[in-house]
Amino acid sequence: MDHEATVGDSGADDPAAGLEFERNRRTAHIDALRGAGTNPYPHRFDRTHTLGELRELHGALEPGTETDVPVRVAGRIMLKRDQGKLIFITVQDRTGTIQLFVSKSEVGEDGFAAIVELDLGDWVGAAGIMMATRKGELSVKTSSVSLLSKAVRPMPDKWRGLSDVETRYRQRYADLIVNDEARRMFAVRHEIIASFRRTLHDHGFIEVETPVLHVEAGGAPATPFVTHHNALDMQLYLRIALELHLKRLIVGGMERVYEIGRVFRNEGLSSRHNPEFTLMELYQAFGDYTEMMGITEHLITTAARDATGSSVVTIDGTEIDLAVGWRRARMIDLVAEATGREVHPNQPRETLVALAAEHEVRVQPYWGTGKIIEELFGATAESSLREPTFVTHHPVEVSPLARVDPADPHLTERFELHVGGRELANGYSELNDPREQRARFEDEQRAKDAGNLEAGTVDEDYLRALEYGMPPTGGLGIGIDRLTMLISGAQSIRDVILFPTLRPEVF
RNA sequence: GCGCCUUUAGCUCAGCUGGUAGAGCAACGGACUCUUAAUCCGCAGGUCCUGGGUUCGAUCCCCAGAGGGCGCACCA
Numbered sequence: 001m002d003h004e005a006t007v008g009d010s011g012a013d014d015p016a017a018g019l020e021f022e023r024n025r026r027t028a029h030i031d032a033l034r035g036a037g038t039n040p041y042p043h044r045f046d047r048t049h050t051l052g053e054l055r056e057l058h059g060a061l062e063p064g065t066e067t068d069v070p071v072r073v074a075g076r077i078m079l080k081r082d083q084g085k086l087i088f089i090t091v092q093d094r095t096g097t098i099q100l101f102v103s104k105s106e107v108g109e110d111g112f113a114a115i116v117e118l119d120l121g122d123w124v125g126a127a128g129i130m131m132a133t134r135k136g137e138l139s140v141k142t143s144s145v146s147l148l149s150k151a152v153r154p155m156p157d158k159w160r161g162l163s164d165v166e167t168r169y170r171q172r173y174a175d176l177i178v179n180d181e182a183r184r185m186f187a188v189r190h191e192i193i194a195s196f197r198r199t200l201h202d203h204g205f206i207e208v209e210t211p212v213l214h215v216e217a218g219g220a221p222a223t224p225f226v227t228h229h230n231a232l233d234m235q236l237y238l239r240i241a242l243e244l245h246l247k248r249l250i251v252g253g254m255e256r257v258y259e260i261g262r263v264f265r266n267e268g269l270s271s272r273h274n275p276e277f278t279l280m281e282l283y284q285a286f287g288d289y290t291e292m293m294g295i296t297e298h299l300i301t302t303a304a305r306d307a308t309g310s311s312v313v314t315i316d317g318t319e320i321d322l323a324v325g326w327r328r329a330r331m332i333d334l335v336a337e338a339t340g341r342e343v344h345p346n347q348p349r350e351t352l353v354a355l356a357a358e359h360e361v362r363v364q365p366y367w368g369t370g371k372i373i374e375e376l377f378g379a380t381a382e383s384s385l386r387e388p389t390f391v392t393h394h395p396v397e398v399s400p401l402a403r404v405d406p407a408d409p410h411l412t413e414r415f416e417l418h419v420g421g422r423e424l425a426n427g428y429s430e431l432n433d434p435r436e437q438r439a440r441f442e443d444e445q446r447a448k449d450a451g452n453l454e455a456g457t458v459d460e461d462y463l464r465a466l467e468y469g470m471p472p473t474g475g476l477g478i479g480i481d482r483l484t485m486l487i488s489g490a491q492s493i494r495d496v497i498l499f500p501t502l503r504p505e506v507f
Numbered sequence: 508g509c510g511c512c513u514u515u516a517g518c519u520c521a522g523c524u525g526g527u528a529g530a531g532c533a534a535c536g537g538a539c540u541c542u543u544a545a546u547c548c549g550c551a552g553g554u555c556c557u558g559g560g561u562u563c564g565a566u567c568c569c570c571a572g573a574g575g576g577c578g579c580a581c582c583a
Binding site for chain 1: 518520539541544550577580581582583
């Protein structure tokens, strides 16, 4: 090939090295390949094995032995060790890596010259036979190597990798190429979701899809994203929860439904919050909150085993086995435990306001006693709940869709799962009395009018659905991102979301 | 939104309360037929995030801004 065309003929303004020089060099090489009749982006290459399969089949090959097993493999060049007339190339696919043993005497002068020109990051296909080197490294003794896709941009450092977190999130493709840990996170995430689907299928749940664009954003206390539909000329909200549509399906008699879907909340970002995140919600006719706690334990423990092979997770450096039963404690009891004072929504508001002040909780004027208790819980007890704990019996005020506890009209049949100081799941016995639901919605609407932006509104269609009759039902929601963090050991939610929300990059 | 930290070559990082920058890897030229981040020799590569200011002189000090991280607030 015309090697002179690949270097040295760049314009006077081009730098002598650096990124631009490198890209120019490689694009010039692509032109040279095309000029010589070689397609740098050929249509296909058929492989006989993945690299993991080869390791499984031939991993036990004795050092220095050669088989007569022909193979065709493909992968990205990660390392290249040039020995003069012998080149060792480490290629990677999603199942692992393998070494290509490239001898000039095997591939010929022209073939060898082309292989010398390959860059780290290029995708290649190779044909050859299986062998193990004298040192025992499983290799493909290569008879030919073909370029499958030329990389124009250089890879991150082959040893130190890519560690700049901003670049890792913005250029996830580069992160996935070089960081095993990044690939592992998303493998775990996939296994958790796949495990959920298996478990739910086994329990007779049907997976459904409900609207993302809502006329009213309900089902959770949160600030929605607002958008607009042009043809209908109407304001729409991106959903903040799956709940209200899924329960309409329970009214319709579907009995066991779930959805794993993206929800959107227009709130702050942190290492535990991304504006869009994934929620699994399920609803089971003839279930209640105690059954939901059982399903929660089963789903999460099974997912941990499926994803990592173990039900043991590490929380803040401490190993915790999810398979042992989880503590259950009422919210009011946990607050009492943390503050040394009994609390209950039926207490005078002034009493709770005073206690809140002692714990530096800033009470909003529109908060009732139930909301103050929930905030007190958040300020005093929540962060100490490292081991999985079902916090139960939330006040009615903060649970507008949950059934009241028959033993205490101020509390609900509800639970939240807390692990490692953060909320992971939420469930309850669903309120199915349309008249009571209307009254609760009206309370919400009043709170909204009084200044609580996160309060709900009266969802007339949902009330109409309830009027057709919803069976007694248990419901559950699990935050998939946070669960993935727990099981994978990720420190930031951005490590378990492929493309986390960032401010736009300036090019 | 507030506070603290951070931004230097494609990547990973040095850079002395101020004298306009270095290394390793990658790249480029060369040697090498069993390497494992191959090794060895040589060579090149910079908007020191941006804009102001102070100074004879700023990667360094000051101010403003941008991106990112962490905490707080909000929330899941």
